[in-house]
Amino acid sequence: MTKGLKYIISGLFIFVCLSSYGQREDAGNYEYDREVFFGLNKNTNGGLIGGASMKFGFRIDDTNFQFFGIDLANVKNPKEVRYNTILGNSYIFGKSNYLYSIRPYYGREVIFFNKAPQQGVQISALAAIGPSIGLIAPYYVEYALNNVESVREQYNPEVHQSRGNFLGPGRIFEGLGESEIAFGGNAKAALFFEFGSFRSSVIGLELGYQLEGFTKEIELMPTTENRQFYQSAYFTLYYGFRK
Numbered sequence: 001m002t003k004g005l006k007y008i009i010s011g012l013f014i015f016v017c018l019s020s021y022g023q024r025e026d027a028g029n030y031e032y033d034r035e036v037f038f039g040l041n042k043n044t045n046g047g048l049i050g051g052a053s054m055k056f057g058f059r060i061d062d063t064n065f066q067f068f069g070i071d072l073a074n075v076k077n078p079k080e081v082r083y084n085t086i087l088g089n090s091y092i093f094g095k096s097n098y099l100y101s102i103r104p105y106y107g108r109e110v111i112f113f114n115k116a117p118q119q120g121v122q123i124s125a126l127a128a129i130g131p132s133i134g135l136i137a138p139y140y141v142e143y144a145l146n147n148v149e150s151v152r153e154q155y156n157p158e159v160h161q162s163r164g165n166f167l168g169p170g171r172i173f174e175g176l177g178e179s180e181i182a183f184g185g186n187a188k189a190a191l192f193f194e195f196g197s198f199r200s201s202v203i204g205l206e207l208g209y210q211l212e213g214f215t216k217e218i219e220l221m222p223t224t225e226n227r228q229f230y231q232s233a234y235f236t237l238y239y240g241f242r243k
Contacts, residue, residue, distance in 0.1 A: 035065075103131075132214065135180075215228075
């Protein structure tokens with residue numbers, strides 16, 4: 001985990017713990033049976049935005065929920081580094097493939113601290129498990145053959161040996177139709193912190209640990225170590241509705 005992400009998670013955890021101290025005893029009056037959330041994810045295996053999430057929750061009893069959801073994530077090799085070209089474009093030298101992971105899941109959530117309808121912080125713990133579908137799409141680069149000609153092709157370490165001939169990445173979504181599929185599974189455990197001053201809408205923060213594995217090693221960068229299993233710390237910022 002990067003130092004910056006550690007500081008963010010530590011700071012947020014301290015903040016919500018202090019905020020939850022002394023909440024009203026009548027917090028249990030805040031009742032709802034269904035919820036839907038939409039979120040953006042940041043994790044140690046992704047970029048600035050690691051992915052997007054959507055989940056649906058249903059009450060089981062006063063403190064327990066079950067939920068169904070799906071995550072869409074762009075999984076990266078930790079050794080990926082962006083370089084700038086003379087044209088002002090940026091690309092990843094040595095990258096051969098993207099890995100887009102589609103993660104449907106089922107989980108359970110236990111509420112530790114309830115919140116009042118218009119104040120306080122609600123804290124719960126959750127765990128989920130489900131299959132993973134990995135789309136392995138070629139990463140295209142634009143490469144100068146000479147002073148007047150260039151080509152767009154998938155990175156090949158036997159051909160593209162010098163960064164000086166790179167002009168930038170390929171076009172957006174180029175190569176997506178050539179994707180291969182890898183199957184696997186995922187599991188996560190997290191703490192969920194709910195904020196907000198309205199009964200029917202809520203802002204939440206999920207801090208957790210994700211483990212994902214595929215049936216084969218995914219080659220993202222052919223000249224470095226590649227993986228079959230991925231683990232990451234993450235946080236997801238959610239906005240949702242309840243009724």
